Amino acid sequence: MPTHIKPHQLIQKLSIMADKRADGLSLSEFVKGSDLANKLIPKILTSTIGRKYALSKKDILPIAYLWGKVLNDTPGYFSSLDILKEIYGEHEDLIKRLDDIIRLLDRQILYTSKKRIVHSMETRETVKRIRYSKVNLLEESISLNNKFLADLVGESMHDEKTDDKPYLGNKDYLADWFTYVEKLYDLRNYYDFKDIRFDEDIEGSSANDMLDVQRWHDRIQSRISGTDEIFPLQDIAEEYALDDNEKTMLVYLVKEDLSGSNVDTDELLKLVSPDPHSLYNNRRYLSMDATLVKRGLIEMNENVFMRSRGSEVRVTPDIMKQVILDTPINDDERLNQILKGNEIFTLIDPNYTMDDLILQPELKDTILTAISRYHQNVDSVLASWNLYDGRMDIVGQVKTKTEPGLLMLLHGPSGTGKTFASGAIARHLGKKLLITDISRLQSMWVGESEKNVKRLFTIFERIVRRVENPPVLLLNEADQFLATRMTDTKGSVDQMNNTLQNIFLEGFERLRGVMIATTNLQENMDSAFSRRFHLKLELPVPAKSERERLWELHLPLSIPRASDVNIGTLASSYNLSGGQIKIIVQNAATEAASRIGRTRVIKQRDLLKYCMIEVGNGNINQSNPIGFACA
Numbered sequence: 001m002p003t004h005i006k007p008h009q010l011i012q013k014l015s016i017m018a019d020k021r022a023d024g025l026s027l028s029e030f031v032k033g034s035d036l037a038n039k040l041i042p043k044i045l046t047s048t049i050g051r052k053y054a055l056s057k058k059d060i061l062p063i064a065y066l067w068g069k070v071l072n073d074t075p076g077y078f079s080s081l082d083i084l085k086e087i088y089g090e091h092e093d094l095i096k097r098l099d100d101i102i103r104l105l106d107r108q109i110l111y112t113s114k115k116r117i118v119h120s121m122e123t124r125e126t127v128k129r130i131r132y133s134k135v136n137l138l139e140e141s142i143s144l145n146n147k148f149l150a151d152l153v154g155e156s157m158h159d160e161k162t163d164d165k166p167y168l169g170n171k172d173y174l175a176d177w178f179t180y181v182e183k184l185y186d187l188r189n190y191y192d193f194k195d196i197r198f199d200e201d202i203e204g205s206s207a208n209d210m211l212d213v214q215r216w217h218d219r220i221q222s223r224i225s226g227t228d229e230i231f232p233l234q235d236i237a238e239e240y241a242l243d244d245n246e247k248t249m250l251v252y253l254v255k256e257d258l259s260g261s262n263v264d265t266d267e268l269l270k271l272v273s274p275d276p277h278s279l280y281n282n283r284r285y286l287s288m289d290a291t292l293v294k295r296g297l298i299e300m301n302e303n304v305f306m307r308s309r310g311s312e313v314r315v316t317p318d319i320m321k322q323v324i325l326d327t328p329i330n331d332d333e334r335l336n337q338i339l340k341g342n343e344i345f346t347l348i349d350p351n352y353t354m355d356d357l358i359l360q361p362e363l364k365d366t367i368l369t370a371i372s373r374y375h376q377n378v379d380s381v382l383a384s385w386n387l388y389d390g391r392m393d394i395v396g397q398v399k400t401k402t403e404p405g406l407l408m409l410l411h412g413p414s415g416t417g418k419t420f421a422s423g424a425i426a427r428h429l430g431k432k433l434l435i436t437d438i439s440r441l442q443s444m445w446v447g448e449s450e451k452n453v454k455r456l457f458t459i460f461e462r463i464v465r466r467v468e469n470p471p472v473l474l475l476n477e478a479d480q481f482l483a484t485r486m487t488d489t490k491g492s493v494d495q496m497n498n499t500l501q502n503i504f505l506e507g508f509e510r511l512r513g514v515m516i517a518t519t520n521l522q523e524n525m526d527s528a529f530s531r532r533f534h535l536k537l538e539l540p541v542p543a544k545s546e547r548e549r550l551w552e553l554h555l556p557l558s559i560p561r562a563s564d565v566n567i568g569t570l571a572s573s574y575n576l577s578g579g580q581i582k583i584i585v586q587n588a589a590t591e592a593a594s595r596i597g598r599t600r601v602i603k604q605r606d607l608l609k610y611c612m613i614e615v616g617n618g619n620i621n622q623s624n625p626i627g628f629a630c631a
Contacts, residue, residue, distance in 0.1 A: 006154065007044060010044045011152070014041070015068030018030060018031075018065065019072075027087040028088050029089070044060055049151060058100055059109070062084075062101070066083070070144065077141035080138070108145045108147050108148060109144070110143065111142065112136065112141070115136070164223065166227040167227045167229070170325070173220075176216065176220050177251045178251070178255045179216055184213050185271055187210060188271055232322050232323050233250070235466065245285065249268055249285065250315060250319075251323075252268065254320055254323050295458055296316055296458030297316060298315055316455075318342060321340050331469055338459060343440065344436050345440075345459075346436070348423070349433075350423035357424045358417070358550055358553065359421070360543070368428075370534065370535040371425060371428060407515050408533060409518075409533040409535070409536040411536065411538055413540075415577035415579020416540065417578050421539065422474045422516045425516065429514065431472050432471040434463075436473075437475070437476035438478065449500060453500055454503060454507075460511070460515075475518070477520075479521045482501075542577065554578075559585075562602065564604040587613075588602050591606055
């Protein structure tokens with residue numbers, strides 16, 4: 001027999017033979033005694049339809065019988081017991097054989113109108129499963145499923161022709177997810193789950209709609225299993241160990257955000273709750289300690305935890321961008337994707353090194369020793385000694401690793417090089433510098449400052465998890481946030497400050513990667529903060545030898561100077577910081593540049609003039625660009 005014969009032709013040959021069998025002979029007995037039938041069945045089992053539906057020999061017999069009825073224009077619905085009698089004869093235990101029919105119904109090879117819902121709370125499945133009972137089959141007729149018929153004749157229904165094909169990209173992957181959550185929403189909206197109880201019979205369109213939703217869910221699983229690429233949603237789900245319900249909620253929020261629609265908690269919870277009992281239990285997904293909320297994947301209004309229903313919820317902007325954009329291919333793309341649209345950060349790539357940092361040798365050695373804690377991953381050694389267990393697994397497109405943590409505090413007067421030192425440390429580690437400060441985190445609006453601080457830590461945590469070489473986080477001018485907490489709060493402002501400090505403490509506790517905080521007022525620091533820093537280092541006003549090097553640094557040979565300029569005298573006469581020296585040189589150079597001809601040079605009197613002005617200013621902290629002059 002030619003191997004190119006299609007599956008329905010093979011089954012048709014078997015059904016014709018079965019129809020011509022002797023009266024009183026069961027189909028099973030006929031097949032056993034027919035050499036031709038026994039040659040046809042293996043071909044059917046190894047055909048495309050046989051492989052797709054994992055058909056067995058006992059599956060073939062009811063399929064062939066019903067297919068023959070279809071071809072003979074016989075009404076398409078038949079009693080399960082009548083079919084089983086034709087196949088096995090009346091002497092067989094037909095009730096036991098009903099299990100064979102149920103297996104065909106489960107695989108959507110056969111169809112019956114009446115079904116029964118079953119759902120296990122332990123599985124946390126979003127969609128209720130359909131099951132079939134023997135009692136129903138004694139009452140209801142069955143037929144070949146239209147889906148199976150379409151596959152049998154090579155005309156797959158809807159998009160089933162792509163059910164097993166790998167995804168072409170993130171857009172293709174999300175399109176299936178959006179279709180799934182849309183169908184799930186329609187199902188929940190149209191059929192009130194209060195009317196579809198556990199273990200209750202359902203019929204007609206409601207059962208078909210439930211099966212359609214489940215089919216789309218299974219389609220996503222099938223296609224992603226054959227796809228090599230890892231998409232952002234998968235990264236997020238793996239990174240935060242999201243279950244199926246949490247992924248469904250996240251995708252629904254992304255879909256609604258794209259369409260400009262608002263979502264409230266009731267709508268979101270009902271989406272993943274197939275019955276009232278599930279709805280009550282699923283409230284845990286929106287508690288303060290829930291993964292989606294605590295890790296900053298979704299945002300809710302401030303009153304959500306005081307209300308039982310109806311509060312608005314949305315996906316956070318950076319997660320939104322991460323989900324819908326194409327999969328990043330390198331560290332820079334991942335970092336830019338996460339930071340896109342976040343105004344609380346500035347990312348720079350320092351072009352100066354530890355050699356450029358003008359400090360006393362012992363201070364520089366102390367910094368280098370602290371850096372080695374991170375650079376050599378000392379945490380892993382401490383963990384092996386059972387002295388430390390604060391490691392974070394990095395999961396995503398990069399290989400799994402352990403990210404160590406290093407928290408440093410640089411304190412000292414304004415202008416002593418704290419920001420410059422932070423940049424030099426980042427450069428020494430081969431990292432970029434991610435900067436934020438109090439002015440970007442504080443807000444005049446109630447609750448917004450707390451949100452900004454939470455966002456600071458959740459975004460940095462996301463960066464450390466997803467980026468192979470995460471930047472150094474610089475928390476600049478952190479004086480207020482690190483100050484001693486108040487025990488007697490007399491107003492809402494005091495309470496808000498204490499809340500902010502508690503958020504910082506929690507963030508410091510679980511922070512991985514490298515963070516540097518700078519402050520001018522270390523003596524006011526709360527002891528709880530002090531304990532969380534691995535290194536607290538004071539950068540003092542430079543001594544005379546450092547001041548001479550600073551004058552040379554900020555007064556390079558590219559700036560024309562008069563012969564009377566004496567850096568030694570300037571360093572000896574004025575006890576200035578690097579930031580102040582930079583300001584003085586900038587002001588003196590500005591004045592010199594306004595002159596004409598040979599006098600357009602910096603003179604000693606220019607520098608002395610602005611030294612006097614700066615000393616008269618009483619070390620006023622000024623706003624400067626990133627560099628050694630900054631605090």
